[in-house]
Amino acid sequence: MEKTIIKESNYRIRNARVIKARQMTAHEKLFEIALEGGENLDYEPGQFVIVSLLGVGEAPISICSSPTKAGSFELCVRAVGKVTNAMHRLEAGDDIGIRGPYGKGFPIRILEGNDLLFIAGGLGVAPLRSLIKYAFDNRRDFGKIHILLGCKTSEDMLFADELDQWFKRMDVHYECTVDRAAPDWAGHVGQITTLIPGVHLESERTFAVIVGPPIMYRFVIKEILAKNIPERQIFVSLERHMKCGMGKCGRCQIQNLYCCQDGPVFNYAEIKNMKEAI
Amino acid sequence: MEYVILMKDDFGGFISRLAKLQKLAAPVSKGYNNFSFQEVSSGDEVALKYIPTIIPPKKFFMPRQETLLEFNTAKGLEVKPVVEHEKITLFGVHTCDLAGIQCINMVFSIRPRDYNYLIRKRKIDIIGLECNEYCDEYASCCLVSSHLPSGGYDLFLTDLGDYFIAHVNTQVGEDIVESIKYFKSAEASNLEELKSLRERKRALFKNEVPIEPRLIPEMFDRAFESGVWKDLEERCLACGNCTNVCPTCYCFDIIDETDMDLKTGRRYRNWDSCQLEPFAKVAGGESFRKERSARQRHRYYRKFRYPVSKFARFFCTGCGRCSRACMAKINLKETLNSLLNDRYASKPFINDEI
Numbered sequence: 210m211e212k213t214i215i216k217e218s219n220y221r222i223r224n225a226r227v228i229k230a231r232q233m234t235a236h237e238k239l240f241e242i243a244l245e246g247g248e249n250l251d252y253e254p255g256q257f258v259i260v261s262l263l264g265v266g267e268a269p270i271s272i273c274s275s276p277t278k279a280g281s282f283e284l285c286v287r288a289v290g291k292v293t294n295a296m297h298r299l300e301a302g303d304d305i306g307i308r309g310p311y312g313k314g315f316p317i318r319i320l321e322g323n324d325l326l327f328i329a330g331g332l333g334v335a336p337l338r339s340l341i342k343y344a345f346d347n348r349r350d351f352g353k354i355h356i357l358l359g360c361k362t363s364e365d366m367l368f369a370d371e372l373d374q375w376f377k378r379m380d381v382h383y384e385c386t387v388d389r390a391a392p393d394w395a396g397h398v399g400q401i402t403t404l405i406p407g408v409h410l411e412s413e414r415t416f417a418v419i420v421g422p423p424i425m426y427r428f429v430i431k432e433i434l435a436k437n438i439p440e441r442q443i444f445v446s447l448e449r450h451m452k453c454g455m456g457k458c459g460r461c462q463i464q465n466l467y468c469c470q471d472g473p474v475f476n477y478a479e480i481k482n483m484k485e486a487i
Numbered sequence: 488m489e490y491v492i493l494m495k496d497d498f499g500g501f502i503s504r505l506a507k508l509q510k511l512a513a514p515v516s517k518g519y520n521n522f523s524f525q526e527v528s529s530g531d532e533v534a535l536k537y538i539p540t541i542i543p544p545k546k547f548f549m550p551r552q553e554t555l556l557e558f559n560t561a562k563g564l565e566v567k568p569v570v571e572h573e574k575i576t577l578f579g580v581h582t583c584d585l586a587g588i589q590c591i592n593m594v595f596s597i598r599p600r601d602y603n604y605l606i607r608k609r610k611i612d613i614i615g616l617e618c619n620e621y622c623d624e625y626a627s628c629c630l631v632s633s634h635l636p637s638g639g640y641d642l643f644l645t646d647l648g649d650y651f652i653a654h655v656n657t658q659v660g661e662d663i664v665e666s667i668k669y670f671k672s673a674e675a676s677n678l679e680e681l682k683s684l685r686e687r688k689r690a691l692f693k694n695e696v697p698i699e700p701r702l703i704p705e706m707f708d709r710a711f712e713s714g715v716w717k718d719l720e721e722r723c724l725a726c727g728n729c730t731n732v733c734p735t736c737y738c739f740d741i742i743d744e745t746d747m748d749l750k751t752g753r754r755y756r757n758w759d760s761c762q763l764e765p766f767a768k769v770a771g772g773e774s775f776r777k778e779r780s781a782r783q784r785h786r787y788y789r790k791f792r793y794p795v796s797k798f799a800r801f802f803c804t805g806c807g808r809c810s811r812a813c814m815a816k817i818n819l820k821e822t823l824n825s826l827l828n829d830r831y832a833s834k835p836f837i838n839d840e841i
Contacts, residue, residue, distance in 0.1 A: 212570070212571050213606070214568065220603075221556075221568045222556070263743065264745040264752050449767070450768065450769045453741065456597075457739070458739050458756075460766065464788065484711060485767075
């Protein structure tokens with residue numbers, strides 16, 4: 210068997226460097242990453258990269274920053290597997306490999322000019338933050354913005370410092386709820402679904418974008434439909450463990466769709482009858 | 488020079504000369520009713536009459552394990568993307584396996600193209616070999632029309648008694664014929680014999696499952712909730728044999744391996760299987776095809792339904808390997824028959840004259 214070095218490999222990784230690393234909660238760490246040579250990662254909100262740690266492996270991670278901020282991008286990583294645990298040991302200045310971006314992001318052109326209802330549960334706030342920050346940076350292009358967040362406890366709250374700012378913004382309606390409250394928690398307590406009925410929205414011009422664990426979708430979508438938002442105006446981002454990111458390895462396949470190419474963002478109307486999707 | 492003939496007496500010489508041109512692999516007997524594509528150098532090693540090999544020739548196109556990158560972390564990040572390849576001729580590939588190669592060619596050729604696969608593929612020459620009759624009761628090649636040649640080879644041999652007739656399909660095939668002097672031009676009588684063999688085959692090979700192939704996707708559209716999948720679940724051992732031996736299964740995992748110096752290493756891809764439980768699992772622990780019924784169903788849909796939308800063909804080649812390899816005797820023809828007998832799945836054509 211001969212071995213040839215090839216230039217055009219799909220598995221070529223781009224050298225990058227962690228320029229900032231910050232432990233956000235007990236399990237999540239935020240990384241700011243810059244590609245070598247000041248190259249820009251050309252991505253859309255909602256897309257993901259495959260992080261590469263040589264000798265450890267690769268893991269698909271959604272980008273949590275907005276492309277409006279050039280020069281670097283951010284990944285919010287929960288330590289759950291081999292690669293993500295190894296990532297948590299990285300600090301500013303460490304090397305990291307990047308493939309991508311991959312996948313279909315949020316449909317910004319469709320969302321423009323409409324009211325937006327963002328709903329995120331748990332780690333789902335990470336991919337959604339990419340779109341939220343994009344919308345903030347292009348605030349004129351969108352109508353009303355509602356943000357509903359839910360997490361287990363206030364200690365699990367991601368991007369807590371930013372959330373305080375969202376809360377203060379005049380141009381955003383933001384609410385947050387926790388499943389179990391610490392004594393000093395002044396906000397809502399309960400499932401995220403309890404926040405939805407109280408939101409005042411114009412259903413015909415509102416697009417809902419939901420990101421969270423599978424169990425959350427069923428209940429949240431039910432509440433949103435009860436608000437008369439049409440199915441076509443609901444977008445979700447689904448989680449799968451992509452290995453190749455190029456529609457080959459089969460890991461992320463949902464029936465005839467490849468989450469890595471046809472998603473991870475899907476229109477609810479297109480997948481609602483698809484078993485194994487959620 | 489579309490058709491040439493090779494006398495059987497010259498077969499040994501043909502194989503020897505072929506093996507001198509470049510590495511040659513052909514079906515070799517591995518004990519009772521087991522065959523494997525292996526390197527050969529003489530004609531007597533080749534099993535001319537063989538049932539589908541344990542592993543299909545996809546192993547030459549997509550090796551069970553192949554290196555994608557080599558790295559050295561001693562000085563920063565030194566990464567070399569590599570492709571492993573070799574010049575090789577495959578002799579004796581049956582039409583079902585030619586169909587299988589055509590399927591994975593499509594998968595790795597659509598964008599984003601897989602350069603590792605495409606570079607390796609260009610180095611492989613293919614000499615097909617016709618099945619004049621069924622290999623065994625597991626085959627369902629007529630159902631998916633892979634019992635007759637339809638391209639995918641450089642040269643294609645058909646046994647016509649004391650000689651082979653060979654269809655020269657490509658320039659590579661022509662080069663083989665010319666560098667191996669044993670071939671003679673085919674006469675009209677040879678072509679007549681080929682024609683009558685094909686006619687005999689048309690009578691011998693019958694639709695192995697009583698459904699019109701064009702109705703299969705529709706049947707699958709209605710079969711997602713069928714009880715048939717539950718029946719399979721009760722028998723399936725989730726061992727992954729069926730996908731390993733399938734000529735069109737190509738799913739893979741990507742794994743890193745570091746050498747003992749802890750600096751150099753490689754990233755490789757390994758065959759994986761949708762039948763194994765962790766395959767569709769995500770980091771949070773959720774598995775999207777937790778039940779064996781869902782995993783078996785996924786396998787069948789990946790042969791008979793999803794590729795029809797994406798590639799306009801079945802990804803089952805009718806080779807019968809999954810049924811032969813199954814320890815729980817899950818049989819593809821039986822499964823299709825069960826779906827056909829599932830009153831809901833087969834509702835639209837239950838009274839059709841099939």
